[in-house]
Every structure is written in C-alpha cells, then in structure tokens.
Amino acid sequence: MQKIPIENQLMRVKKAYEQRAPKRLENFKGLNVYSKYAAGENMGGEFFDIFARDHKIFMLMSNSSSYLASSSILQHFSELKTVTEIEADAQRVLIENIKAEIDNLNRSKKKTIIPQLLTFELDLNEMELTGYQLGEFEVVSSNEEHDLAISSYFEQDLDRARFQIKLQRGERLLFNSPGFVRTWSALSKKPLLSDMVSNTEVKALDVLD
Numbered sequence: 001m002q003k004i005p006i007e008n009q010l011m012r013v014k015k016a017y018e019q020r021a022p023k024r025l026e027n028f029k030g031l032n033v034y035s036k037y038a039a040g041e042n043m044g045g046e047f048f049d050i051f052a053r054d055h056k057i058f059m060l061m062s063n064s065s066s067y068l069a070s071s072s073i074l075q076h077f078s079e080l081k082t083v084t085e086i087e088a089d090a091q092r093v094l095i096e097n098i099k100a101e102i103d104n105l106n107r108s109k110k111k112t113i114i115p116q117l118l119t120f121e122l123d124l125n126e127m128e129l130t131g132y133q134l135g136e137f138e139v140v141s142s143n144e145e146h147d148l149a150i151s152s153y154f155e156q157d158l159d160r161a162r163f164q165i166k167l168q169r170g171e172r173l174l175f176n177s178p179g180f181v182r183t184w185s186a187l188s189k190k191p192l193l194s195d196m197v198s199n200t201e202v203k204a205l206d207v208l209d
Contacts (some may be wrong), residue, residue, distance in 0.1 A: 023205065028052055029124050036208040045070055046177045049077060053086045057122040060094075063135060063178040064115035072101045073115065091119045091132055092158060116178050127167040134161050136178035142171050142198045150181065172197050174207065 024035045035048055047070060050059040058080070062073045076098050080090065087093070095117060106112050116135025122128070133139075139148035146165045167173075174197050176184070184190065196207045 023208065026050065028057055029055070030127070031057065031122070031124065032204070033057075034204045034208060046179050047074060047077075048177070049081075051081050053084070055124045056086050057124065058086055058090065059118075059120050059122075059131075059175075061118040061137060061175060061177055062115060063117075064113065066105075066113045066115070068105055069102055069113045069115045072105070073098055073117070076101075086121065091121055091130075094119065095132055095134070095158060118175065122167075129165040129167055131163055132158060132161045133163055136181050138176040138181050140174040140176070140193045140197050141165075142173075142200075143168060144194070146171070146173070147194075170200075172200075172204065 024033075026033045033050055035050075045064070047062045048060070050057060052058075060073075060077050062070070064070045064073065076094055080094055083090075098115070098117065102113055102115060116137065118131065118133050118135065118137040120129050120131030133148055133151045136150045137148070138150055139146070141147050146167075148163060151161060174193060176193075184193075196202050
C-alpha cells in the first residue's frame with residue numbers, strides 16, 4: 001500500500017471540508033476536546049456529546065440505524081446531564097437503561113435494532129479514563145499501548161467491554177465512530193491515523209480535517 005505524505009493529504013482534504021463540517025472545541029482543566037461531524041447517507045445516525053461535573057468529564061458516542069433507538073439514547077443522556085454529581089456507576093447504569101429500552105423496542109420489531117455505544121469518564125485530577133466500548137468504535141492514541149481496536153456489538157458483556165487508561169501528559173487520543181471507521185476502511189489510499197495522532201506538528205483540528 002502506498003503511503004501518502006501526511007502534509008499533502010491534509011492540505012487536499014482540508015480545502016474541501018473545513019468550510020462544510022461543523023467543528024466543536026471545548027476546554028477543560030488540563031484537557032482540550034475537538035470534535036467534528038459530517039453527515040452520512042444512512043437512516044438514523046451518530047451522536048456525540050460531552051459534559052463536565054466538578055473534576056470529572058463524561059462522554060457518549062452512539063451509532064444506530066433506528067430513529068427510535070437514537071431518540072432513546074439522546075433522552076437517557078440528556079437526563080444524565082441534569083444530575084449535579086456523576087455517580088461511580090453512572091456509565092453502567094446509563095448503558096443498562098438504554099439496553100432495557102432497546103430490548104423493549106425489539107419486541108415489536110421484525111428487524112432487530114442493534115445500536116452501538118462508547119462511553120467514558122475521565123477523572124481530571126488523576127487523569128484516569130474508564131469507559132465501555134460496545135461496537136465498531138476505534139481509539140487511536142499517541143501512546144500505542146492505549147489503542148483500542150474494534151470491539152463486539154451491543155450485546156457484549158459489560159465487564160468485557162470495560163476499558164481503563166492512565167493518560168500521560170501531552171497524550172492525544174482520537175475516537176473514531178463506526179460510520180467513520182467504515183468509510184475510512186473503504187479508502188484505497190490514505191495516511192496512517194497513528195502517524196497523524198503521534199506527530200505533534202500536526203494540529204488536532206488538522207487531524208480532524
């Protein structure tokens with residue numbers, strides 16, 4: 001496979017997309033979060049949101065081809081955002097509540113709904129990140145030991161889906177949604193994501209572009 005120089009690829013893509021896809025930048029104590037959304041062609045969709053309580057940050061990414069499932073996920077996450085303090089088992093409770101509602105929806109559906117979820121909670125004091133990966137999400141880190149390959153789907157046991165990362169100072173993480181993973185894998189010529197994430201001369205927003 002031909003390896004295209006990162007700089008050339010970034011410039012070409014940046015010109016085409018930097019004015020089209022909305023970007024989002026959020027600053028927390030010791031952490032910057034950049035996100036970018038691009039519309040797809042399938043029904044349903046993907047969702048990303050993040051919020052902070054005291055010294056903790058909570059994030060959710062989801063993917064579903066069902067509008068009903070997407071609506072349910074949004075509702076449960078919106079309810080979580082109203083709490084004043086993030087409980088220790090907040091992620092697990094959120095996922096279990098979503099699973100219960102999806103199971104209820106599937107009882108009246110001919111085609112089974114299988115949403116995909118990724119959540120994490122980051123303690124900014126300890127810089128420890130714990131989460132659950134249920135689906136075709138991919139995490140690329142500037143520290144290869146913290147990379148997370150594609151996992152199993154929604155029915156996976158939560159204990160097996162759990163991950164924990166002790167972040168290092170200056171470490172960069174790239175969270176890729178299932179929609180992005182599928183689109184990216186179909187490209188014949190592309191730069192290595194790990195190279196872009198590890199190369200500190202490539203700005204975070206340029207990685208997204």
